[in-house]
Each structure stands twice: as C-alpha cells, then as structure tokens.
Amino acid sequence: MHTPAILSVLGEDRVGIVAAIARVLAETDTNIEDIRQTIISGIFSMTMLVTVDEEKTPFDDLQRRLAEVGEEIGTQVTLQREDVFRFMHRI
C-alpha cells in the first residue's frame, strides 16, 4: 500500500539535516514527491510530500526511525498521513 504522507522538519539550521532525513527515506523505499524548505530567523523549516510503501516499511516503523534521526540532529521530525491536511483545509 502506497500511502501519501506529509513529513515536516523544524529545528535549528545545521549541516546535514536534509541528508540525514533523505537517507532514512531512501533506506525505507519512501519516495519524495515534493520538497519545500526555508529558513525563518535561523529556524530550519522543511515540508515534504512523500509516499510510504507500507508493505516494505510499516508506517509506525518509519515514524520511529525519523524520530530517532530527528533526535540525533536536534530537529523535530513529524510524519503524518496526508489526508489530515487535505481534510482540514479542503472540502
């Protein structure tokens, strides 16, 4: 099952954030569909639309791995199913 999800990353800017997140996604066969990234007053903010292959990587496993990486690099990483945003902001 291919599940669209939104990955958001917030934290202090430093070298290697994108690389660290992208490595987890590559290792879990999670495809990146779109990326937007910006720095606001030194705060790194990135949102990604990804497709999770739940047959290869269960959703909660991916959430756990991303949270671990987030902790290592000192950023807050959340992965949520995409419908929650679509439901909340669109009819």
Place this chain on the structure above:
Amino acid sequence: MHNISPEEIVETLLMITQQNLDIRTVTLGLSLQSCADPDVEVMARNIYETVTARAEQLVPVCEAVSAEYGIPIVNRRIAVTPIASVAAATSAADLTPLAAALDRAAAEVGVDFVGGFSALVHKGTGDAEARLIDSIPAALATTERVCASVNVASTRSGINMGAVLRMAEVTAETARLTADRDSFGCGKLVVFCNMVEDNPFMAGATHGVGEPDAVVNVGISGPGVVRAVVAALAEDADLTEVAEAIKATAFKITRVGELIARETARRLDVPMGIVDLSLAPTPAEGDSVADIIEAIGVQRCGGPGTTTALALLNDAVKKGGAMGTSSIGGLSGAFIPVSEDAGMVRAVNDGALTLEKLEAMTAVCSVGLDMIVVPGDTPVETLAAIMADAFSIGVINHKTTATRLIPAAGKQVGDVVEYGGLFGSAPVMSVNGWAGSRLIRRGGRFPAPLGSLRN
C-alpha cells in the same frame, strides 16, 4: 504539494502542538440488548463478555490512528444500551453487579469510562428503571469507570417531577457514599432533559435503542484553537467578523473529527455514527470556553454580555461544523463544566460567575449546569429545584439540558475541591437560599408544553 501550502501545514501543526487541538473522545456505542437474562449474575457475565469482545480493538486502533495522523485522541470510551432496559429481564432489586461487570470490562479493554448505567423515566418510572435508580449511589461508589445518567424530562412529555426529586436524593446519597473522594461519585452522574441517543461525551453517554448494534461516535474539542483565532483578530473587529473567524475554525476542527471517525470506524469494522461538535474545555491553560468568551470581549466570564458571547460562539461553531460533516449529532453545543475549565473557575473565584448566570448560559449552549460543586448540606429540595429550572429551559426550548451537581460532603462555600486530571478543581459555589421546596414537593408531571404539539 497536492495544493496544500506550507502555511496550511504549519497552521495544522501549531493547532496541535500549541493550541490543544485534539479529538476529545472516540466512543464505541454497543448494544447490550442480547445480554438480558432473568439471573442477574448471568446477565453480568453476558455484559462483560459482550463488551470485552466487541471493544477489544478500540484502544489499539485509536492509538494507531492517533499516531499516524498526528492528532491526539484524548479519551477512548464505551457507551452501552441504558442498563435499565436490559435489566427489565431480571427481578433482582440490586443491579450493582451489572455496574461491576461494566467496570471490569472497561478496565480489561483499557478505557477510562463506560457510560450507560442509565434509565429513561421522563414520562413515568418503570419497575426496572426504579431499581436501576436505587442502585446508582452504590454503583458509583463501588466502581471506578462506570457513569450513570437518567432522563427525567422531554419536550414531548414534560417533566417527571417525582423523578427530579428522586434524582436529587440519589445525587445527595452518591455524594455521601463518596465523601472520602470529595463526593466525586456525583461527577459520574448526569440528569437529563431531552437526552440524545448518540452522545459520545461522558458522563452522559449511552447507546440509544435506535442505534445499530455497534457504532463509532466522535467528540471533537478545540476551545484553545478557537480562542487563539479570536484573540488574533483586531481589537475592533465587529461581531460578524468574529463569527466568521469562529466558523472557519470550527470547519477545520470538525473535518479532523470526521476523518478520525471514518478511519476508526473503518478499522474497527463498525458503522461511523456521528461527529459531536461540542467545544469541550480542559483545565489546561487556554483550553477554555470562558477564555473564548473573554476574548470576544467580556471582562470576566459571567459578567453582562456573557450570554451574548456564548450564543454567538455556539451558533458559529454549528455553522462551520455543518459544512465539515454530514453526520452532526450528539449534544453539539459548547460545554461549560465549571471544574474542567480554568477560566470558569477563575470567574467563580472573582465573583463574576454565579449559578444563576450559568442557568442563563444553559439556554444558549449545550448541557448547562455541569460539574458544579455546591455545599454538602444543600437540601435535596433545593437540588431538585435547581435541576427543574434547567430542565424547564430544555423542555420549553426543544433542547437538551442537563445537570451534574456535586453537593460535596462536608464542604462549604469558599472551600475548593480537587478531582485531578480532566475533571480539574472547583470552588464550592453558593446556592440561593430561597428555593421552591414546596413546588418540588407537589410532585406530579409538568405537562408537555404547547410547543410539543407539532404534528
């Protein structure tokens, strides 16, 4: 990004992380009609087995949905068929074994409350209903998770005044039996007018006889989100703008409720019931209906203007919510439980909010006189008269009203009781001493109002 902007993503994340957006409850409604048996012990066993079998997956499914969507689901609960209607099969006088079975089943499946130790007596009290009502004080004193509710009035039938007095006595008895816990038993007891069949919120949740065998009902939350939106408006924004902002926010909150309801129902393989649009406060800072009223422009909740602000809030939430789901149900109106809302508690302590103003607020919101602590020596006739006033508002205005009064044993005005968690703490409120005791003692039935003749 599928047309979802980064601003919208950040808005959603802020709502969850900073403004307490959550799903207040996912409530599994279960029919227990098939559990009826002449032997009360057999019936208790049937109830335990039915609830544990049907609700086994409730908590794991809610935990998974909550994690995957990143939306906290604060409570997972169970509502069952009003036990009095199942208990008609037995002649046992003491129905507390049925409450004990519900309590054990709730603990087994990991839910904090199960609602439905209930009876409907708005037009007259049947034998099983009388036995259930007699069993309420002991049931609430000896169980942890069971909630009781009794419907004593409806627009179609008027008010069963004898049942009102009886429920005042039951409330006082429950307070006495749970005196060691500041009479907390009364926090699990709701007396209703125009009870609904699909309310997901405790303590008044039941699974009505018109419902399917099992159903998922969801109660949204979000006072903190609405407060933040109102507070962000310009100081001089007019009330149309305020209503518009609340409406837009209510839509978003409701959509989250709709999504969670659909997804949990799908995974539990039961039909989705309703989304209840009630704004339900918590003791957390800012997650308060009183704070919204004050953000709209009342100096302190309870002051003149409060009823206007609450009416505007409640109406705007419904209008926004109605666009967000086609399955509105339950109570769907702002809750004003005093102990559970830090802003309400502050208003009582400041002398701004009184019992009489809360009664007026009942006329324009959801359930009225909720989690109100009064002195333990308040006469039962006075408790009954306070209830009757709230139910009269409901009967005449075709709406649900309810009371959850706590005559805290040994407590006086000025004392504070602490219930902890979502139940919060509350100052003991003063009660008008000029009660209609003689009116209450007359008994009989308050006739159905002319407005009930609509066919």
